[in-house]
Amino acid sequence: MSPRKSNALELHIPAPRTRPGDKPDFSGWSFPEPGDTPRPDVDASAVEMREFAYGLIRVLDLKGAALGPWHPRLDAETLRRGLKYMALTRAFDDRMHRAQRQGKTSFYMQSFGEEAVAVAQTMALDRGDMCFPSYRQQGILIARDYPLVDMMHQIYSNAEDPMKGRQLPIMYSSKKDGFFTVSGNLATQVPQAVGWAMASAYSGDTRIAAAWLGEGSTAEGDFHAAMTFASVYRAPVIINVVNNQYAISSFQGIAGGENTTFAARGVGYGIASLRVDGNDFLAVYAATQWAAERARSNLGPTLIEHFTYRGGPHSTSDDPSRYRPADEAKAWPLGDPIARLKDHLISIGEWSEEEHKKLQEDCAEHVRTTGREAEKVGVLGVEGAHSRESMFQDVYKDMDWRLRAQHEEVES
Amino acid sequence: MSPRKSNALELHIPAPRTRPGDKPDFSGWSFPEPGDTPRPDVDASAVEMREFAYGLIRVLDLKGAALGPWHPRLDAETLRRGLKYMALTRAFDDRMHRAQRQGKTSFYMQSFGEEAVAVAQTMALDRGDMCFPSYRQQGILIARDYPLVDMMHQIYSNAEDPMKGRQLPIMYSSKKDGFFTVSGNLATQVPQAVGWAMASAYSGDTRIAAAWLGEGSTAEGDFHAAMTFASVYRAPVIINVVNNQYAISSFQGIAGGENTTFAARGVGYGIASLRVDGNDFLAVYAATQWAAERARSNLGPTLIEHFTYRGGPHSTSDDPSRYRPADEAKAWPLGDPIARLKDHLISIGEWSEEEHKKLQEDCAEHVRTTGREAEKVGVLGVEGAHSRESMFQDVYKDMDWRLRAQHEEVES
Amino acid sequence: MPSMTMIQALNSALDTMLDRDPKVLTFGEDAGYFGGVFKVTEHLQEKYGARRCFDAPINECGIAATAIGMAVYGLRPVIEIQFADYVYPAYDQLVSEAARIRYRSAADYTVPMTVRMPYGGGIYGGQTHSQSPEALFTHVAGLKTVIPSTPYDAKGLLIACIEDDDPTIFLEPKRVYNGPFDGRRDRPVSPWSKHPASEVPEGYYKIPLGKANVVREGADLTILAYGTMVHVALAAAEDSGIDAEVIDLRTLVPVDIEAIVQSVSKTGRCVIVHEATRTSGYGAELTALVQEHCFYHLEAPIERVTGYDALSARA
């Protein structure tokens, strides 16, 4: 290499403010106050709405009060349902994470800290709307009352696994619940959701689509495909970027978060874009409702960035204290979505600490009982959980001669 | 299909305002006045600069006056050189297009109407800066004084073709001129340019990179890759979107131009973005100079949308009057880049109609003479123009046993 | 029966299916108003409206992905990739998604989509308008790969693909779009109208996937070919005077193993012809299959006549 010139170029490699050993530091972020963000009409033009991509829609303040034009004014029953689904999701995650530690499954991924996103959104959508999740939206299935035991069967890859042992744990699928088969390949589901939404519009249907991906995954070309097609054909779709600030070990700067928000991506395509406090159940609900109404009125797609924090490890395969301050999760200024909704319900006199304690115990108990039921069917490593034939099925609608021959070969 | 519901969704398919048979109609566009757009400091933050993506930098008015803070104040000699290169590019295109009609080559692509983009930009860059063009930037080579005859050899795929007959006509390459080998695959060169720029920064070099792609090609995932990596690593690169309003037969709405500008894409990544009148030599020059200085000062990438109009067919393989009004080109309100620079030079007393006529004749003559020289070496279809061995060379640095065997097979 | 070129036959297949089944729609770059750069979708937008036949952004990944989403919804999308050389940006969606969705969801979701693309050399396209990437699809479990060689087959096979409940890769040999080029560079290519397989019924008919066609019977040698190379093989058989049996595979996956075994067991000799580069081309698989199934009948090594392992294709 030649000697350095005075006007030499330099390569910038983004680095987070803090690493293991440092004190957590979120002083870089500034947030608008809850209630301060106006709510545009659903037919507002994307151009007029540009600033929403740089703000943060907040309804709940940190004491539990709900404020401002985005307050969705849900009845207490609905709020308690939301709280229950989030608590159940957390209890489920907790048990399954431990099940992996106990060797009952090879792998698990929690949604700890992000439960509001999947749960509030599912509740704001119609039952027939089609969800294209990433791997961290188990809350959708739970909020659609999918049997926990079937989720466990899938995780244990046992004889009752609806996916017949073909997928990594947590890669569920349930067509009847409008839950698309989770892919191992990041972001692929997002342009597929756009295509589904286009098909719905093509068919004169009324159902819309929603897709989720992590902030890290927005870097994939599939995200660009999704945004481009959604914009061009004004597809009735909601594209949700769950910005939990990490992609495995990489902080969001590696995905492009140093220079702008992830909601801003939508601005680039002329797509209406909202940025929401992802730990605020009411804000997430309200933004989703807005976007769904927009889509249903043939006004096109919305991008929502849900700003949240990945409370746990990426998966059971990593230890986050290797790449971020160990106590960083606790320092996240926007708190915990369950605690915040609980505080709100208590503040409006519709919930109590006792009821909450009971709810948590019920969830834990429900998960425990269900766990035992699933374990009875089998956990990781039971030989013969799936017929050998099933290995050759569903490659095509019908087995071709190769698969028949290969199947015969194994059987003999 | 079920009967249509009252709240049924509808699929939006973008359509241009006009089709063959219609009167050309550009009334949808509104342009800021020349000289009206302020010029930010080169270290302005991308966030502050967002509005530049929605405006249009113009220096030359349609009478030839140069106005406002973007006026690059080039000396007359430089302007005349720019005019000459543009005229030469047009003369070259004209002859080669006709050569295809005469069967001397299989294929040709003109840059008619867009000459200012490649020529002004090349002149604004340093000689050592590296260019990653698409197939419509022959002006770069011409402005770097690459021998026209070698371009013709490539187009004729004759014995002197520097590409040895391996590439479609017009897919030049010249490392010594900082001109990257043109790819048939759209947009692939753009993230490569970002990588080259990163390598330059990595090496403490002072050279920057520039890439070009059409507005249609911005839809490719490679564009997203380029923007993401450029933003994350603040690569010293200029990404140029040449918006000539067509991608073969598709109007720019199919690429996402209905809902926002192409410069706005850059905003989504927090990249400084300029939108320029691509038929205004001075505006293109000034914007490029600004972006180059920004890159050279370690301030990162710039996206420039050059708003222009594809005056000719996509290539010799299509007839644009099959998909757009036949006289649309003439109706483009921002005129012709050569005529506009000519008018400016005349208005400042540095050029005359006579000199211009002479320049055009000289260019035509130069191209004609060079054409004869190239034709003497050979035109399309000369058998044996390239050795059989050359077919097996350059697959790898050294031929492996397969290629040696296959070569022997053909020779025997 | 009308005489059609392969382009007209493909257009007729799409026309027939758009007319029959409201779930069928088609899109691709320049495929709408313009009718495609090779005119395969000509007049379809005019006839069925922009909703059924439209232009797509230049993003093959997005074209494939949105088609997958549509197929998952329950439609039967047919997409056009402008040149097979440009399918790679869609490769992940085809290989990781279209091919796997039925399997990974245990048949909860399925993807009845068809991917059409012109492929192969011979039109002065240089190295990026001439490729034959079929082996990159035949390796992928979950996909079917189909290549017609005549107008009649093109229509019948395309309709079969559209009606198939699995994703199908439909490669169109563009060198024979307008006439059965047979490799004889010294003679002009005769138009399709002189070829019996240009007689194409107007309406609906299908050619089953997985069935090869013995286009020439012979006793001494079996030639396995598909696409343009079928015509080249026939001409070579004729010119050489060898009593060769020529099999047009039509479907590469699942290949008609019975037809192959029957022929090679009879002839004892086998030559495989394709345009793609040799190493790991589909000819390798055919060689392996023939030697596995017919080893004791073989009187000579199976030979591959293929493109070189270079990147050439004259511009």
Next chain:
Amino acid sequence: MPSMTMIQALNSALDTMLDRDPKVLTFGEDAGYFGGVFKVTEHLQEKYGARRCFDAPINECGIAATAIGMAVYGLRPVIEIQFADYVYPAYDQLVSEAARIRYRSAADYTVPMTVRMPYGGGIYGGQTHSQSPEALFTHVAGLKTVIPSTPYDAKGLLIACIEDDDPTIFLEPKRVYNGPFDGRRDRPVSPWSKHPASEVPEGYYKIPLGKANVVREGADLTILAYGTMVHVALAAAEDSGIDAEVIDLRTLVPVDIEAIVQSVSKTGRCVIVHEATRTSGYGAELTALVQEHCFYHLEAPIERVTGYDALSARA
């Protein structure tokens, strides 16, 4: 000499080259501070700074494309694709660009880059963390494809790839990252430290590309294998008592045809083993090569022992 696992040997290869050549740099998803999900780049950022070893956005296309740009500039980038299953978004850049730039520019530009990726099954990864896509690269003229089976080979071959002036695809059999799994599920995998090929020199050395390794001599049967399957083949030879010669190909393209021909000419029998799905897998090419070069020596059909044409891989 230190004993290393394959991960350590790969890390040592990168360390050696980062130290020797300022033109070498490495990046990939989680490859920087974290040292990669399999720890192959561990401590390299610490040692050489973020400029030489860094994290990349989750965009395999961009990772490959920027590496191409860097190689064109004159650097020698080594990129990590986190799992081979996720290479498809980069496929276009590798196939249409990296492989073709030398050729299409008549050697005006060249692309000395290395693409590292863990591949293969056996880690409970389900259908998207277990794939063996080598045949999708062996078909591509302009690319070299390399697969090591031991720590010693891994380091020597990786260094050879980095110094090679052409783009190389370097597939790492992750099942044997930590020990030579040999397919005997009933016995625990012994650690690399018990295996002679875990003796890995600290410094610089190369194993030439294109040279196979006869890892077991034998007279009755030739087994061709690579990666994890080398160990499985050795165990099978041992368990069966057959006097098999086992050849570890090491480089798939260009393959060491001499070593293959010499062995099969001697044994007259050949079995090919790979994990990838059978149809159009690399075993097809090997079968074709063997039957083309050794037809008159063959006493029995060449057999392929491969993954099924299904998408399975147990989760």
